[in-house]
Amino acid sequence: MGNILNEIGIENYIFLSVLLFCIGVFGVLYRRNAIIVFMSIEIMLNAVNLLFVAFSTYHQDAEGQVFVFFSMAVAAAEVAVGLAILVSVFRNLGSIDIDNLKNLKG
Amino acid sequence: MSPILITFYFLAAITLASAFLTIYSKNPIHSAIYLIICFFSIGGHYLLFNAQFLAIVHIIVYAGAIMVLMLFTIMLMNLNKEDEVHKPRITRLGAIVVFIVMSIVLVTIFINSKTIVGEYDTSGEDFQSIKKLGNVLLNEYMVPFEYASVLLLVAMIGTVLLSKKEKSGK
Numbered sequence: 637m638g639n640i641l642n643e644i645g646i647e648n649y650i651f652l653s654v655l656l657f658c659i660g661v662f663g664v665l666y667r668r669n670a671i672i673v674f675m676s677i678e679i680m681l682n683a684v685n686l687l688f689v690a691f692s693t694y695h696q697d698a699e700g701q702v703f704v705f706f707s708m709a710v711a712a713a714e715v716a717v718g719l720a721i722l723v724s725v726f727r728n729l730g731s732i733d734i735d736n737l738k739n740l741k742g
Numbered sequence: 743m744s745p746i747l748i749t750f751y752f753l754a755a756i757t758l759a760s761a762f763l764t765i766y767s768k769n770p771i772h773s774a775i776y777l778i779i780c781f782f783s784i785g786g787h788y789l790l791f792n793a794q795f796l797a798i799v800h801i802i803v804y805a806g807a808i809m810v811l812m813l814f815t816i817m818l819m820n821l822n823k824e825d826e827v828h829k830p831r832i833t834r835l836g837a838i839v840v841f842i843v844m845s846i847v848l849v850t851i852f853i854n855s856k857t858i859v860g861e862y863d864t865s866g867e868d869f870q871s872i873k874k875l876g877n878v879l880l881n882e883y884m885v886p887f888e889y890a891s892v893l894l895l896v897a898m899i900g901t902v903l904l905s906k907k908e909k910s911g912k
Binding site for chain 1: 757834836838844870883
């Protein structure tokens with residue numbers, strides 16, 4: 637089987653990842669619901685993972701995919717801890733609106 | 743256009759549309775379901791690269807574990823209603839401007855960057871079967887692999903500690 641990038645081209649994957657990453661940034665800035673902010677962070681992580689796999693195929697090298705495994709492990713740990721923090725925030729404040737979290741503001 | 747290119751455009755359209763709908767839909771449950779569609783289409787991209795193991799792991803970890811955790815949290819907090827107050831208009835406008843400017847700048851950078859000269863590397867050598875990946879992961883990346891397990895253990899302990907109910911009158 638030939639290289640898939642001969643048919644598609646690495647540029648298309650770069651553009652797809654860039655747009656996906658920008659959508660994630662937009663979500664972090666646009667929404668107030670903390671869970672949606674988390675989902676946006678997941679979208680950004682996935683954009684980066686997709687580009688890692690694309691360049692792993694481009695260089696015909698497995699190390700890019702190995703890095704994606706580590707990034708997935710970190711994402712799983714991050715989501716678990718983040719959702720636990722959200723649950724305790726919800727228990728204390730009664731909402732997970734991120735604009736309410738300004739006790740440290742001077 | 744070759745069938746592979748058509749498949750790519752189809753998958754890319756699904757990915758971008760469902761990622762955008764994740765952010766745009768008001769109900770958090772709908773957001774979670776759109777995000778699952780987005781993850782499945784990214785898994786499709788991995789399959790297109792012939793990275794089978796990564797595609798399966800991606801589906802299991804993201805669509806299986808992470809999204810179940812998120813849906814569980816949404817239902818635990820009883821958030822499945824559309825009562826979210828919007829951010830102030832100026833902040834939303836700023837977010838849209840940042841999104842448009844960032845997309846334009848990054849896409850322009852990559853359009854104007856040096857294009858690839860010649861053909862891609864097609865040696866046909868096996869580099870992404872499970873056997874190869876396991877060899878690389880457990881030989882060269884042995885220590886980071888162990889650190890990943892330590893990280894997951896620490897995350898698990900931290901999660902249990904954080905979500906434990908505090909005793910009253912402490």
